[in-house]
Amino acid sequence: MATGDSLADDLDRFGVPHRSMPGMLAPTQLADDPDYARSLGFHPDGKPLPELEELGRGAVVGRIFAGLAAERAATDMLALSSDFRPDIVVRESTEFGGYLTAESLGVPCVTLDAAPLQVTRDPGMLPWLNESRVAIGLPPVNDTSTLTRHPWISWMPDLWHPADTQSAAHRYYRGPDEASDPLDPAIAQLPAGGPFVVATLGSVSGHMLTSDTSPLRRIVEALGSLPCTAVVALGRGSDVSTWAGPRPANVHLASFVQQPLLLQACDLFVTHAGFGGVREALTAGVPMVALPLYAEQPANAQRLTELGLGVTVDAHEAGTTTIAAACREVLDDPSYRFAARAFRRRLLGLPTISQLVADLTALGI
Template identity: 45%
Template structure:
């Protein structure tokens, strides 16, 4: 079977789930490639999966580089501690049309039997229909479709460009099989579809934990802080978000590892003695040794925390993060923290609640057990074979 997986050229969209499925299919003897923008080609190929490059599909940092930059700030000049979460487009007709056109150009000669798209990427949906091949979905952002109320109408505009009939609901976009990456209980009732089956993302072998992190003293609870890889592109130079978070951690009786997203030597903010700074952290590896997670509530981070039964202080910043943070709180696995008006005291109080009150830890542990009861995502690869 020839399987073409598709995804936006964003690391968190591809590496945690799309690449493991691709490799599971390859181990089962299938011919596999991932179609995405060129920005992710090198990393995906290093992980062992061939890439079909879509030349007009740009990564967020490439889009930003083409935009005019005002003096002293980013494109948006965003200070979330003042203005709150920023609105970012959750669906782009022009980008979807470009993705579909590029995908058809590479898919026609490649001749897939099956296309598997990640939730945020709809070109795979349209291309599968044009090519007359089966479709499946890796649901890496379960709550995001519900945040675009006119998504069906926008999709129909793009569908018309490729001679496809209008659809009346999103049901066809899930194809024959949709892989949920958390138990069904994560999904609000309205987002549960007949196509969904639920899987556990397996641990991926990799490098051992960084020795400097391993050497952090074990004399206090360990908190990991990561606000994702895309935040720095949007933050204004005047934003105090990271400073506020570090100051909050510095007031607590904890040890903290803070992933800055850049060289720690360039950090000019506070340096509390109990905080260890890194540019990048092996998040999935480290979370199992943590007592709490300070997160922006991206779905991959939330899922990885729940995989390890780690309670969260969720500080949502954009996209589906507010919805994910609200769901974490609804399920009792952490607290949602409003970023607008954030102060070190407010954030420290939220972290203290997560660390001191057992309810969040117990809820996260309970959710972890439900995850452990799911079949491995490698089973999704086998289930795809049954579609033929």
Template identity: 40%
Template structure:
């Protein structure tokens, strides 16, 4: 079977899940490639996966340089989450989805099935045009709810490609957390939940704070990182704050409390295994990694699906949700202290960890796709 995985040219969308799934499919004897933009092709290839380079699919950094996006760049430069709260960003780009679909259709690599990550819709359109089944690896379960008139906009794109409205149901949706993560009204049909391979545990701090791989780019003018360092400095616990780049560490002019280590990038999955609390922007990958390690969270969302993820963390009792607007070192320190001292958070996170461990491995997605392909 020829399996084409599709993902936006963003490393965090590709490397943690799609790359290991592609390797598993290759090891099972299937012909596999990941279709994405050129900006991340070398990163994917270093993970041992062939890449179908889509020439017109741009990374956020490349797209952000376009002149028509100058007002967006200016808004980002002025954004201070501790004052204005989470940034509202478009999570569905009609033109990008159409471009992605066109590039996949025009590529010479012809799949028997297309498996896309949640944020990438061009693969879905391409599958419908090519008449092949599609599946979803759900790396952002709560994001579709944020798209205004999503079904109508998707049908408008279908019309441009000569595809009937409504489309066809996905062959399967591969969730990466137990079904209980999904609110009851957001559980897609065909949902099958899986677990990723366990990470090795490394010695680390009691508290880890990280705001994602884009922290240094998004939080340039913000005081949020300084507030985080100051808050953890007020607690008598070893802590690490990932600033997002070595350059950010070298140029740091904020507080340097003795109990807080500043780092650029950290092996987050490994360190979480030894932590008692995780201060996070509530990106789904970080939430998934914390729950897989049984670590409760202090969720401080910044944009996209992070606010609903943070709300879900609170609803499930696996952490607390702290609003960025009006955040201070005192309020953040109090939230971290609460997660460290109230055992209910740790118990809920550990229970979630146990339910994750009971899920079938992600590699079973390949087996299911092959089974359905033979039955078709």
């Protein structure tokens, strides 16, 4: 495992051997290198520059992930490979340093798709991809076909992928079951008061949003108006005691929740439609109300709606009444629950992570 220093403690805790890549900075570290942050399209505090919003989706992915960030990551990985030559490179779909490393070493590059509806193969990213290729001594390419030369692993069944996003490289597997400690007693012992609802905006949005742009306050107010028991995660590192928003009696506020575990006991998930949360909810067979914010989240929310798995509302414009009405619709109409349960069956029918490991091993022999 090669990654940035910010993840070293987590990997040590899980006993995963790893190599440090000093050039790979986490969003919270961008202030340490303001020029680098701006080259990716961000202020040093991690907020996007206005010019980033003016680019097409493919160009945004290219500038953030496939240009200088990929070049720096590949430089670090190639330095590591001088004493450890891999047989295969396994990368995450928005991490292009691994792709460049595999291209340089002439080994297979397997992609784990962490955001299937993100435009990680869009022609608009080519200028940045070629910039990073040339920087490490590779020739430029005319299209993105080299990205799918080897298996592209999805954690969703083919139903999730619109036909124009699929490729011959796609392989479908069931994601790993996430081990977890027992559920937080304060949540486990919440009273039975109608449907149980979980709401969270993920682990990254807290760095991207301000109190004025976040829909969290409206979500809490909306859930407080419904006959339900709800848990709302304010964001890892937030202090619940300093929350200045509403505190309805039926809404339990937390900074962080054990999301995969909690979704197993959930009737509705209110989400920003990040892929991780969407996959976890569908793995548990839970329908959703989506308030997409940025990146591929609008595409994820649209797909949820198309497949009858939930309802989408505008995260920036929707008021408390609109959000409450969307939650009520999904809770009251059993078709959403039926669709989510049917999708879960498709997920359960996919090959397991153990099969993926066996397939990767065979590829490297």
